[in-house]
Amino acid sequence: MRRWTFSKGHGTQNDFVLLQDRESMLNPGEAEVRFICHRHSGIGADGLLRAVRAAHIPEWEGNPDLWFMDYRNADGSVAEMCGNGIRVFVRFLLEQDLATGPVVQVATRAGLREATVYPDTSIRVAMGPVTLGGEVTVTVGGVKHRARTVSVGNPHAVSFVDDLQALQLFTAPTWSPPEAFPNGVNLEFVRRVGERHVAMRVYERGVGETRSCGTGTVAAAAAAAAAAAEPLPVSYRVDVPGGTVEVELTEGQAFLTGPAVIIANGELILPEEL
Numbered sequence: 216m217r218r219w220t221f222s223k224g225h226g227t228q229n230d231f232v233l234l235q236d237r238e239s240m241l242n243p244g245e246a247e248v249r250f251i252c253h254r255h256s257g258i259g260a261d262g263l264l265r266a267v268r269a270a271h272i273p274e275w276e277g278n279p280d281l282w283f284m285d286y287r288n289a290d291g292s293v294a295e296m297c298g299n300g301i302r303v304f305v306r307f308l309l310e311q312d313l314a315t316g317p318v319v320q321v322a323t324r325a326g327l328r329e330a331t332v333y334p335d336t337s338i339r340v341a342m343g344p345v346t347l348g349g350e351v352t353v354t355v356g357g358v359k360h361r362a363r364t365v366s367v368g369n370p371h372a373v374s375f376v377d378d379l380q381a382l383q384l385f386t387a388p389t390w391s392p393p394e395a396f397p398n399g400v401n402l403e404f405v406r407r408v409g410e411r412h413v414a415m416r417v418y419e420r421g422v423g424e425t426r427s428c429g430t431g432t433v434a435a436a437a438a439a440a441a442a443a444a445e446p447l448p449v450s451y452r453v454d455v456p457g458g459t460v461e462v463e464l465t466e467g468q469a470f471l472t473g474p475a476v477i478i479a480n481g482e483l484i485l486p487e488e489l
C-alpha cells in the first residue's frame with residue numbers, strides 16, 4: 216500500500232491537493248490524479264499541484280534548483296498554468312519551509328513566474344503576457360455564444376453575457392472553428408458589474424464548472440478592458456462564485472492578487488489497484 220503525505224488548500228475556493236515530490240519519486244499518473252481529486256472516493260479537488268525540483272522536468276530550460284509547479288486537472292490532464300494554483304503552491308512552499316518570502320520564484324510550463332507574499336492571506340503573482348485573439352462561437356447547454364480567444368499561457372474563451380445565473384454549465388462546451396482550440400479550452404462567461412468590475416462563471420478544461428479560475432479572471436479582465444478600449448495600465452475587480460480577485464493589466468504583463476490558504480495536512484492511502 217502506498218502512503219503519500221499531502222496538503223489541501225484553495226484560492227477563492229478553486230481547490231487543490233498538494234504533494235511534495237522533490238526528487239520526482241512519486242510522479243503520479245492519470246489514474247492517481249483522478250483518484251486523489253475524486254469528490255466522493257478521494258480527497259476531492261479541482262486539481263493536483265506537485266512540487267518537484269525543476270531539474271526533473273525535461274522541458275524546463277531555466278534554473279534547475281527552482282520548485283516546478285507540476286499542475287494536473289482533476290481528470291488527470293496536464294495544464295500549462297494555474298493562476299489560483301500558483302498562489303496556493305507558494306503558500307504550501309512557505310508553510311513546509313521549502314521557500315522563504317516575500318518574493319518566491321516558481322517554474323511552470325508557461326515559464327518563470329514571480330509571486331509576492333503579503334502579510335494577510337493574499338499573494339500577488341506576475342502572470343506573464345496575455346494574448347488576445349479573434350472571435351469564436353462556443354456552445355454550452357445547447358446555447359451558442361460569441362467569445363474571444365485569450366491566452367494566459369493556457370487557452371481561454373471569454374464571452375460577455377447579461378445573466379450569469381441563466382447559464383447551464385453542466386456539460387463541456389464545443390466550439391467553432393474546431394482548430395481554434397486544438398488542446399481544449401477554459402470557458403469564461405463575464406458580466407459587467409460596474410466600471411472596471413466584472414463577475415464571472417467558468418467551465419474549466421479537465422474539471423467542469425469550478426468556483427474560480429485565476430487564469431480565467433486574467434483572461435476576463437483583459438477581454439473586458441479591450442472591449443472598453445481602456446488604456447493600460449488598468450486594474451479590474453473580478454468576482455467569482457468563490458470570492459474576489461484583483462487583476463492588473465500592464466503592457467506585456469498581468470498581475471493577479473488573491474487569497475491562498477492551506478486548510479489540511481494529512482496522509483493519503485492509495486489503493487493497490489492503481
Ligand SMILES: N[C@@H](CCC[C@H](N)C(=O)O)C(=O)O
Pocket residue numbers: 229262288293294295296297298299300369370401419420421422427428429430431
Ligand atoms: N484553475 C486554474 C486553471 C487550471 C488549468 C485549466 N483547467 C486548464 O486546463 O488550462 C486557474 O486558477 O488558473
